[in-house]
Amino acid sequence: MVAPLLSERDLEFLLYELFDAEAMTQRARYCDHNRETFNAALQTARTVAEKFFLPIRQKVDSEQPTFDGKAVHMIPEIKTAVDAVIESGLASCTADYGLGGMQLPEVVANAVSAYLSAAGSTTLGYTSLTNANANLISAHGTAEQIEKWVVPMRDGRFAGTMAMTEPGAGSGLADLTTSAVKDENGHYRISGSKIFISGGDHELNDNIVHLVLARVKGAPQGVKGISLFIVPKFLVNDDGSLGEKNDVALAGLFHKMGGRGHTSTALSFGERDGAIGYLVGEENKGLSYMFHMMNEARILVGTMGAVTALTGYQYSLDYAKERPQGRLLAEKDPSSPPVSIIQHGDVRRMLLAQKAYAEGAYALCLLGAQLSDDEKTAETEAERKAAHTLLDFLTPIIKSWPSEYGPKANDLAIQVLGGHGYINEHPVEMFYRDNRLNPIHEGTTGIQSLDLLGRKVPMNQFAGYQACLSAMEETIAIAKQSEALAGFADDLSTSITTLKTTTETVLAATQSMTVDAAFCNSVSYLNLFGHVVVAWIWLKQGVVADAALSSSPHKSDEDFYKGKLQAMAFFFRHELPLTHHWATIISDLDTTHFDMQEAWF
Amino acid sequence: MVAPLLSERDLEFLLYELFDAEAMTQRARYCDHNRETFNAALQTARTVAEKFFLPIRQKVDSEQPTFDGKAVHMIPEIKTAVDAVIESGLASCTADYGLGGMQLPEVVANAVSAYLSAAGSTTLGYTSLTNANANLISAHGTAEQIEKWVVPMRDGRFAGTMAMTEPGAGSGLADLTTSAVKDENGHYRISGSKIFISGGDHELNDNIVHLVLARVKGAPQGVKGISLFIVPKFLVNDDGSLGEKNDVALAGLFHKMGGRGHTSTALSFGERDGAIGYLVGEENKGLSYMFHMMNEARILVGTMGAVTALTGYQYSLDYAKERPQGRLLAEKDPSSPPVSIIQHGDVRRMLLAQKAYAEGAYALCLLGAQLSDDEKTAETEAERKAAHTLLDFLTPIIKSWPSEYGPKANDLAIQVLGGHGYINEHPVEMFYRDNRLNPIHEGTTGIQSLDLLGRKVPMNQFAGYQACLSAMEETIAIAKQSEALAGFADDLSTSITTLKTTTETVLAATQSMTVDAAFCNSVSYLNLFGHVVVAWIWLKQGVVADAALSSSPHKSDEDFYKGKLQAMAFFFRHELPLTHHWATIISDLDTTHFDMQEAWF
Structure with a gap:
């Protein structure tokens, strides 16, 4: 059984149908690129991932680096893999040509590195952190510092x-x-x-x-x-x-x-x-420079959470199609052959939930990458500023939603495999363990929730908050034109109304109680906002899939688009209603846990 | 920092205040026992746990057994620990005196083994599985088989x-x-x-x-x-x-x-x-005998899930009290000293949620143990039968709720420790990994959900289902007498009404659609029923704590009871409302995932 690392069809959908990455080639910085060069970079990444990363993925996990008091020792295959990334140019694929980079847009580079991340996020860590460091010095260092430190990092020596x-x-x-x-x-x-x-x-x-x-x-x-x-x-x-x-x-x-x-x-x-x-x-001024790197790193963390969810989903999907076990409940004849487990209702739930979490999360991360392109290279100053405002607002959500729901997806992948998911013959338990770091590093989920509620929402007279609401309303207006989508558009509208009321209530509460008490449900607020945003991302995908279906696609594409619509529907029916649960907790200004005294624990 | 394995005060509460384990000593089988002998067994377990299990807990995790093609090799400390359990008599503490047992009631034995489980569930596995095997042969084997196999298992040779x-x-x-x-x-x-x-x-x-x-x-x-x-x-x-x-x-x-x-x-x-x-x-007839063992094993699995949650809660609580970091949001002076992290609202949420999950889950398991005592040793045939009916009904919930919410509690323990929770200097990441098996073995959560909805609910003209509802109504009637509890009693009543309607809807649906489609949300049904049952268990604890508070307890007891009431309130406000979310999915007869075709994934 060889499960694909990622669904190529889905990446194509996200890059070219949902986000129109080809439009980037109209911009001066990317004018040498076209869809073929983007795809070539994706193929290079896939090849390196399959040739150097995938074969060692589990060995890297089971043979940890050691320290003998003098030096760190690690299996030599890690260096071979890191070198392959550097030599292929993938380590700094967004950097300037002059610095040996590929000068790819962020949105494409994100998908490129997704292949490496899916095949071994651990090994990818060395070059991606190096890249982030080089980006920071490029932005805030002197020419001399760039020459001395960035150049050798770009070419892989440092x-x-x-x-x-x-x-x-x-x-x-x-x-x-x-x-x-x-x-x-x-x-x-x-x-x-x-x-x-x-x-x-x-x-x-x-x-x-x-x-x-x-x-x-x-x-x-x-x-x-x-x-x-x-x-x-x-x-x-x-x-x-x-x-x-x-x-x-x-x-x-x-x-x-x-x-x-x-x-x-x-x-x-x-x-x-x-x-x-x-x-x-x-x-x-060090912290403000570090935040340059940190905002980028937060999107990367979200991406790791999402990509690890995607690859776990592909793995468990493949397993569920191939593994025969049990019979449908309606089948009473013990001599009938066992069915593949994908036939069982609850296994389908666990697969569709993974698809809804993972593809929703990853589409959100690509939106972040595209906004990151736009804030740097969009045509007008106004567009660049708008992109910055929205990205800055969304960053705590892009960081935390995929890093919370990515592990949940991996948890379901383990459960789909049952006992086989608990042992290291299959990688899904490792995916969970790898992914579990993401809600912690680069600012925990709790810290992201306070960043969102306490800073990003009220910042600049609610500019980012309003920009986000407007972007969602735009999609809703489009979706309402479609018979198939109008109901989902209404559901999202209702949740947004709830979100607005809740936001007003919790911010007003700081007048009548301490800010610590008023904000003690900040994670519920992040959950609420995150689910609304991901429902929006799913509705955006639904709009594209719905339109594509009406143009009589080939059978395989038809299946793909129907799957997108079904995952969207699942998210709206099984997940979006949770927003009302969180909203109630927040709007009630519930302080049950905040009132809990240390001596009572 | 030495966090307690378990809260002694909480065990005392559960055994003697909530479940009245002392009443067991009125029964012929336990007439040689009294509270002192029970406590002596608990102390023995604690001593063995602290002396032999705790010191090797992490070594057992990091140095896995190996197989050289001839024999299995494991660190010798495991044998020392297993021998200590056998020699102390804890391995078969419910068995007859004649077989070298302690003849303890199940409810006490459960708490006794909880100490060992908290200090090393892995190592405890050897003797607890042996005990379950011996129980099965005792129940279904011949006298000769008992002599030949059970006796040496009881004395620890086999x-x-x-x-x-x-x-x-x-x-x-x-x-x-x-x-x-x-x-x-x-x-x-x-x-x-x-x-x-x-x-x-x-x-x-x-x-x-x-x-x-x-x-x-x-x-x-x-x-x-x-x-x-x-x-x-x-x-x-x-x-x-x-x-x-x-x-x-x-x-x-x-x-x-x-x-x-x-x-x-x-x-x-x-x-x-x-x-x-x-x-x-x-x-x-093998499967029916195996189910004898399996029903016992399912309660044990739930218990492992709950106990691992309890010990993770104690560990992260201790850490949160001792670790200074950051300031309250209202504190703007950077020269003020950092506060211990238990002061932060979101950390309190993560601790109180753990308490609500872990203590709720463990109280549920002890209820199962007590029913297991009652089905064997209650005074009248009618009482024994009633206990059997209720226990049989509750078994899928006792197995799955603690095994689902135990890992969720451990996940929060990791998050409380942040980066420190992700490394093996602290045991919380191991607790999560250990606990993750519990939703899989002895029947996955999906299988438990079908056992509940498809078998246990309709079984014997809804006898178990009705018995469960009646038991809950009884507690509600008592709680309504108290001003502090009446609101919670009403909330539980509302959820029970929802549960009843949902049950009728989903069972009736099998007339109009295939059973596989009608039951495709069986896990949501298990979630719904599980949350109602655990809310009931919390209300039972609330009744005891509320009564105790009115009798002017000592300050430390007052704090303890207030903590119980606060955890109950948290469960009712942050968790019980989710029942309405699950009920809606089930009552809508939503088949979004069941309708998902294989080709669409």
Whole structure:
């Protein structure tokens, strides 16, 4: 049995029918591209994924990297796979041609990396984090810094990390204590401990470029006193050759539930006389630069959640078609042959729910990628600004919805396989474990929910919030024209009305109770908003599928579009009504858990 | 940080305040017992758990048993722990004194084994499966079989397994192909392959007694042609000494997501001339005997789900009290000290949800254990029959609700710890992995849902269904007397009304559509009924806590009872309203997923 990593037909639908990626080729930056070059990149990714990633996916999971006190050891196949990504140009496929990139739009690049992620998100982690690091320095570093650090990261000689978390301050960046002291050369000496640094040490590349958040001596307290530094593993001479080892030491490896090939490290900066660091931009503005990377990383996290859900769905679907077991309830003759388990009602539910979660989540991530293109390359300033506003608003949802519902999809994939889903002969239990990190890193679901309700909704006189509502209303107006879709459009309208009332109620509540009490159901609010947004994304898909069906497609396309409509219907009937449950909790200003005293637990 | 395995105060509440375990001592079988002997057994279990299980809990997980083609190797600490359970008498604490047991009531024995389960459910698996095997042979075997197999299992020399699943037939027992041929001695020769046999081979005991389902040559097709056999690893001579090795071979070990210390094996029976097996009871009645064991095992599975949730809750609660991070939203001064994370609204939600799931689930399991006592030892035949009827009805809910909501609780425990929850320095990710088996084995959640809706509800003119409704009405009537509880009692009443209407609708639907279509939302029905039952269990706890509060308890007890009422309120406000969501799906006779064609996926 070889299940496809991803459905090619679905990717085609999303890229070219739902999001019209071809239109990108009208823009100056992408004018050398066309649908064929996009597809060629997708095919390259699929080939690398199937040739280098897929065969080692489970070995990477079962043979974790080790640390002998001196160096990190990992199975050599990881380096072969990482090198294949670099050599194929996939590691920096959005970067400028001048930097060795493919200059692909984000929306296409997202689908390209989806193949690699589906075949081994753990192994992909090394190059995708490097890419994010290089993007940040490109945006905020000096020309000299770009030359020294970005160029070798783009060509694969150096790797990159982001080093934020500290033992005493996880999500609470305001309390980070890593210090930076300016030395006589105008550089800084960095001292402190960082934990959970992905790819923090390994031998895959010649050098590792850490982006480190630290506090310059005398800086203000809290988040306003945080600066960002480039702190390399090895210093680099002016001619680009490697110099001596910097004062950065690997203190240990963490052993994770999943994502096991991607080393998670504890790093110790400045055990001797301080690690040499180079300031990025200005002092005390580090967090805003890091958020450049973090917003991008949040979309990537959502994407990993969605893609791992997609590949688990494909795997369990394939299994359910091929595995005979049991009979339909109506069949009373024990001598009749067993049916394939996809015939059983509850197995179909678990498959269709996975499709609804995974394809809804991934379409949402591609929307994010397209908005990211638009904010950079849309034709007018007004369009770019509008895209930025909507993307900024949607980011907590794009980060958290796929990372919450991706693992739920993988959980159903395990259940479809039954006992076989619980053992490592099949990858679905690993998908769950890999995916479980996504609701945690780059801001937990709880943090995303407060970002949405406390910041993004009221921000700029509700500009992002209104933009989101308007975008949904537009789709509703189109869907109402179709007999097949009008009922779903009405259901979404009703949920949006509920959402608006709920939003008003919870924001008004901060006048009559503490903000902590009023916002204690912020995750229910995120659930509510997330489900409304994903229902909208499904209605958008429904509009495309419905129109395509009316143009007498080939049988296989007809089946595909009917499947899309059925998944949409499932989401509207089995999931969207939950919005009213969450809305009630929020609108009631329920504080049952907030009122729970520590001594009562 | 040493989090308690379980809350002693909560166990005391459940055993003595909610279920009145002391009343058991009025029954002849338990007349030598009193509260002190019960507590002594609990203390013994706690001591063994803390001394032998807890220190190796993570080692058992990280160092899986291996198979070198000849024998299974496991870390020696497992044998030490298993021996400690046997030597302390805890392995067969419900068994007769005459067989070396403690003759404890089930309700107390359940709490006793909860300590061991919390400290290492994997290691406990060996003795609990042996105990279930011995119980089955005691109930259905001959006096000679009991002497030969049960006695050495009770005293710990032999271990026991149940061997049902085959590679081609997982949940579909009707299709099992393992064969049995009667030989000249009146024994049978067994041939076939079994998979996922827990504890199928190891060196912990002198011998292993497999209970094997097989089909006698010429038996009817389907489940009516299945017989049950005792098939030992080593034959046993008439003097009780071990004879030659039987024709049972270990074909391999499975590597599981969790529960890693408990070997899961593929066994090959009869590779040479057939493994010698001894028929239990009569031919072709094997499945009914196995269901004796399976009903017991289903309650045990629910219990494992609940206990693993309880211990994860205790662990994350302890962590949340001790871990400082961030500030309340209302606090704008960055120089104020960070608060412990239990102060954050969303962390409190995740803790209170765990309490509501875990304590609700465990109270439900103890109700099952008490009904199991009552069906055997209640004073009158009518009481015994009533207990049997209710327990039989509730079994699919007792099996599945804790095994579905236990992992959800563990998932929240991971989230409370954030990044620290994802690494193996803390056990919460292991709890999740261990617990994830429970919705699968001993009948998946899907199978339990069909057992409930298709069999248990209509069975015996709705006798069990009506008994369950009556029991709930009784609690509602009591709760209505209290001002603090009346509103909750009304909410439960409303949900029960919805449940009744939904039940009528879905059963009537089988007249107008195929049974497979009508029952395609059986899991929603199980969710609906499960939530109503757990709300009832919470209301029962609320009644006790409310009464206790009015009698001016000590401060620590007052806090405890207030916590119970708050968890009850949380369940009623955040969970019970979901029953209306599920009821709508079922009552609409929604067939969206059932109508999904294979080609559309």
